[in-house]
Each structure stands twice: as structure tokens, then as C-alpha cells.
Amino acid sequence: MMHSLSTLTLLSAAGLATAASVFSLDNDAAIRNSAGQLAWDMLQYYHGNESGGTPGILPGPPPAGDYYWWEGGAMWGTLIDYWAWTGDSSYNDEIIQAMQFQVGEGQDYMPRNVTASLGNDDQAFWGMAAMSAAENKFPDPPSDRPGWLGLAQAVFNTQASPDRHDETCGGGLRWQIPFSNNGYGYKNSIANGCFFNMGARLFRYTDNETYSNWAEKTWDWVEKIGLIDAKTYAIYDGGNVEHDCKDINKVQYSYNNAIFAQGAAFMYNHTEDQKWKDRLDKLITYGLETFFPKDIATEISCEPGNGCKTDMFTYKGFVHRWYAQITQLAPFTAERILPVLKTSAQAAVSQCTGGDTGRACGLHWGDHKYDGKTGAGQEMSALAAVQSLLIGHAKPPTTSKTGGTSKGNPGGGSGDGKIEKEAKPVTTGDKVGASIVTILLLGLACGMFGWMSIELEGSS
Numbered sequence: 001m002m003h004s005l006s007t008l009t010l011l012s013a014a015g016l017a018t019a020a021s022v023f024s025l026d027n028d029a030a031i032r033n034s035a036g037q038l039a040w041d042m043l044q045y046y047h048g049n050e051s052g053g054t055p056g057i058l059p060g061p062p063p064a065g066d067y068y069w070w071e072g073g074a075m076w077g078t079l080i081d082y083w084a085w086t087g088d089s090s091y092n093d094e095i096i097q098a099m100q101f102q103v104g105e106g107q108d109y110m111p112r113n114v115t116a117s118l119g120n121d122d123q124a125f126w127g128m129a130a131m132s133a134a135e136n137k138f139p140d141p142p143s144d145r146p147g148w149l150g151l152a153q154a155v156f157n158t159q160a161s162p163d164r165h166d167e168t169c170g171g172g173l174r175w176q177i178p179f180s181n182n183g184y185g186y187k188n189s190i191a192n193g194c195f196f197n198m199g200a201r202l203f204r205y206t207d208n209e210t211y212s213n214w215a216e217k218t219w220d221w222v223e224k225i226g227l228i229d230a231k232t233y234a235i236y237d238g239g240n241v242e243h244d245c246k247d248i249n250k251v252q253y254s255y256n257n258a259i260f261a262q263g264a265a266f267m268y269n270h271t272e273d274q275k276w277k278d279r280l281d282k283l284i285t286y287g288l289e290t291f292f293p294k295d296i297a298t299e300i301s302c303e304p305g306n307g308c309k310t311d312m313f314t315y316k317g318f319v320h321r322w323y324a325q326i327t328q329l330a331p332f333t334a335e336r337i338l339p340v341l342k343t344s345a346q347a348a349v350s351q352c353t354g355g356d357t358g359r360a361c362g363l364h365w366g367d368h369k370y371d372g373k374t375g376a377g378q379e380m381s382a383l384a385a386v387q388s389l390l391i392g393h394a395k396p397p398t399t400s401k402t403g404g405t406s407k408g409n410p411g412g413g414s415g416d417g418k419i420e421k422e423a424k425p426v427t428t429g430d431k432v433g434a435s436i437v438t439i440l441l442l443g444l445a446c447g448m449f450g451w452m453s454i455e456l457e458g459s460s
Contacts, residue, residue, distance in 0.1 A: 147407025
């Protein structure tokens with residue numbers, strides 16, 4: 001799977017290289033070479049294309065491995081952008097195989113074997129990767145397989161279903177999809193942010209106002225219940241339905257800011273509405289100030305200590321990718337965003353000096369030294385930071401009217417894709433009703449056994 005990279009000739013006889021020699025960002029060619037090496041290193045954690053492996057997923061989920069199902073979708077989304085921004089098609093076959101293998105029984109990215117860890121955000125990361133494939137005109141899958149646009153529509157349709165939107169907290173998506181999962185009673189920003197993001201992008205791509213209506217509705221709900229602070233534009237994590245989502249957990253994750261900012265940029269690009277321009281401006285102003293101290297991406301929820309969990313190692317990469325694309329959709333943001341992304345990317349590669357190769361990447365970019373722990377998420381984030389520096393040479397995302405050709409399926413997601421029917425919480429009335437039924441059944445059973453006893457005595 002390895003492709004020819006000029007950087008490989010720089011490796012020493014001992015198999016090691018310095019960060020400066022391998023990860024140069026001095027010019028476009030150097031950036032492409034550095035991105036190519038990072039992509040290769042990231043994929044050393046992937047074994048789905050090996051004999052006996054499962055296409056599409058990283059080793060997991062915990063405790064068997066480090067990675068949940070969703071992170072595979074995030075990795076392929078990163079590599080779709082990698083192809084679009086660098087022109088390197090070396091991994092396209094693996095991307096297509098992985099993205100098609102994981103579509104699930106209903107072709108809506110809900111395979112039944114991941115039920116135990118399936119959230120709306122998990123499903124959406126695969127749907128957003130498919131949407132990126134459609135927008136970037138990524139090579140289409142075989143004609144007998146679902147198209148990228150159709151897969152994104154199917155994911156959106158399942159999440160727009162009344163089964164996912166109940167009246168608790170006045171609306172909004174829950175974090176988890178199956179009612180039996182831990183977290184089903186939690187409504188959070190990332191699940192609703194992904195749904196908003198997909199709605200905005202599908203609206204721009206198809207010009208179908210059904211999608212924009214959902215995007216508007218979702219933004220309004222998130223702001224109304226206080227997950228988005230209407231004054232500062234801080235985005236908080238979520239709240240519990242048993243408390244009517246009034247117990248807002250005010251932890252802040254960088255990708256929550258970025259997922260809403262990218263969605264707002266798509267809405268602004270297609271509508272030119274001042275409302276969306278203002279929202280986007282406030283989100284990136286807050287995001288740059290909060291998540292880029294000294295212009296270097298930092299996951300403030302768990303840095304500078306070592307409190308970050310495996311999922312969190314990916315977040316800074318998403319911010320780089322999504323902020324980079326914002327500059328295409330809303331050029332007025334480029335002057336503020338691009339210099340910060342460049343400084344941050346340089347910091348990212350400055351600490352990629354660890355491991356047996358001498359180029360493994362860690363999490364703490366601002367320290368400019370390897371922190372001793374690497375993985376697929378750390379490599380993914382560094383890759384995203386580097387490849388995002390090429391955004392100025394990339395084509396903006398297409399639409400159905402500007403060259404997009406991906407096969408759609410507006411009715412997708414309405415088949416048998418539901419992995420588990422969501423059930424309403426059991427109420428006192430339900431329990432009383434069940435007790436009455438149980439008493440009646442016991443009474444009937446006792447009567448039958450009594451009758452059978454009389455009959456047996458009479459025949460003896």
C-alpha cells in the first residue's frame with residue numbers, strides 16, 4: 001500500500017530520521033511529502049485490508065482494542081480530504097473498500113455489530129465522510145453499490161426520523177441511538193452539531209430546503225437550551241433529559257466549535273444571509289481565541305495534562321480540516337484563519353520525533369517535543385494539520401449544479417436499517433398496567449391448573 005515518496009530517501013541507515021528532515025513545510029512539495037509520510041504512518045494502525053481483517057475499522061472497540069467504530073469513519077474522511085488536497089490517490093481503493101464495507105444492513109451506516117457503541121455522532125462521522133466524497137468528486141463506488149451522496153442522505157434521513165427527535169428538552173437528538181446504551185439519556189452538542197452540519201451541506205449540494213429547515217431548527221434548539229452561549233458563542237457539551245437538559249455540562253471540546261462553524265459556513269455560502277455570516281464570524285473568533293493559544297491547536301478540556309482519552313486525540317485534526325474549508329466557503333475568514341493553521345501545523349510536526357521510526361507524533365503540540373504516547377488519533381491530527389495547508393490550491397466543494405455527480409438517494413435510510421427500535425422510558429402507568437396483566441395471567445393459570453386437577457381426580 002505504500003507509495004513512492006521522496007522523503008523516504010532521507011531516512012538514515014538505522015531507520016530513523018529527524019523531524020526537520022522528514023516533515024518540512026517549507027513549500028507545497030515539501031508539505032505534500034510530509035502529508036504522504038504522515039498518511040502512511042497513520043495507516044500502520046489499520047489492519048482491515050489484511051488477511052482476516054475487517055475493512056473499515058481500527059482495532060477495537062475497547063477493551064479489545066483502542067478505537068471505537070466511529071474513528072474509522074473519521075480516518076477515511078481525513079483521507080478523502082488528503083486525496084482532494086494533495087492529489088495522491090494511493091489509498092483510494094482502501095477508502096472505497098472501507099466506506100462500502102461498513103454501510104450496514106440498511107445502507108445507512110448502522111451495522112448491527114456496532115450497536116453497543118453506536119451514537120448519532122458515530123453514525124454521522126461516516127455520513128460526513130460520504131458527504132465529503134460527494135463534494136470532492138471522489139471516485140464513485142461500483143454501480144451496484146450505494147453512492148456517496150445517497151449514503152449521506154440515508155444517514156441524515158435516519159437522524160431526521162421522529163424516532164430520534166422526542167419532546168424531552170424541547171427536541172434535539174440524543175447522544176446514543178439504541179435506548180439500551182449508556183448515554184441515551186443525554187443530549188449533546190456533537191450529535192446535534194453533526195446533524196446540523198450534514199443538513200447545511202446537503203442543502204448547499206441539493207438546494208433542497210428540507211435540509212435547511214432542519215439545519216435552522218437544530219441551531220435554534222441548541223441555542224435555546226443553552227448549549228451555544230448566545231453572547232460568547234462558547235459551545236458546551238450537553239445535558240441530561242431527566243433534568244430537562246438544564247444541568248448543562250460546560251466542558252468545551254474544540255470539535256464542537258468547528259462542526260458548527262463549518263456548517264454555518266456552508267449555510268452562509270449558499271444563502272449569503274448576514275445572519276449566518278455573523279454566526280460564523282462569532283464562532284471562529286471564539287474558536288481561534290479559545291482553542292489556539294499562541295496560535296497552536298490545544299484541546300483545552302484535557303491539555304496540558306494527560307487527561308485526554310483516545311477519542312480526544314483526533315479533535316485538533318478536525319478543527320484544522322474544517323477551519324481550512326471554511327476559508328473556501330467564506331473567504332472573508334481566510335486572513336484570520338490561515339496564518340494560525342500554518343503556525344499550528346508547524347508546531348504539530350515539530351514534536352513528531354518519537355517511536356521506533358523517530359517520527360511518531362504525540363498530542364501536546366505546544367511543547368514542541370514528543371510526549372511519549374502515539375496512536376492513530378495523534379497521527380490523524382498531525383496529518384490533517386499538514387494537508388490543510390494546501391487548501392488554497394484545492395477546489396471548493398461542488399454541488400449538483402457545479403459539477404457534482406455522485407449518485408443520490410433522497411429516500412435512503414427508510415429501509416430495515418434500524419438496529420434497535422427505540423423505546424420510551426418505562427412509566428409508573430406502564431408498570432401498573434404490567435402488574436395487572438401479570439395478576440390476570442396468574443389467575444387464569446391457577447384456574448386452569450385447578451380445573452385440570454379436578455379432571456384428573458375424577459378420572460382416577
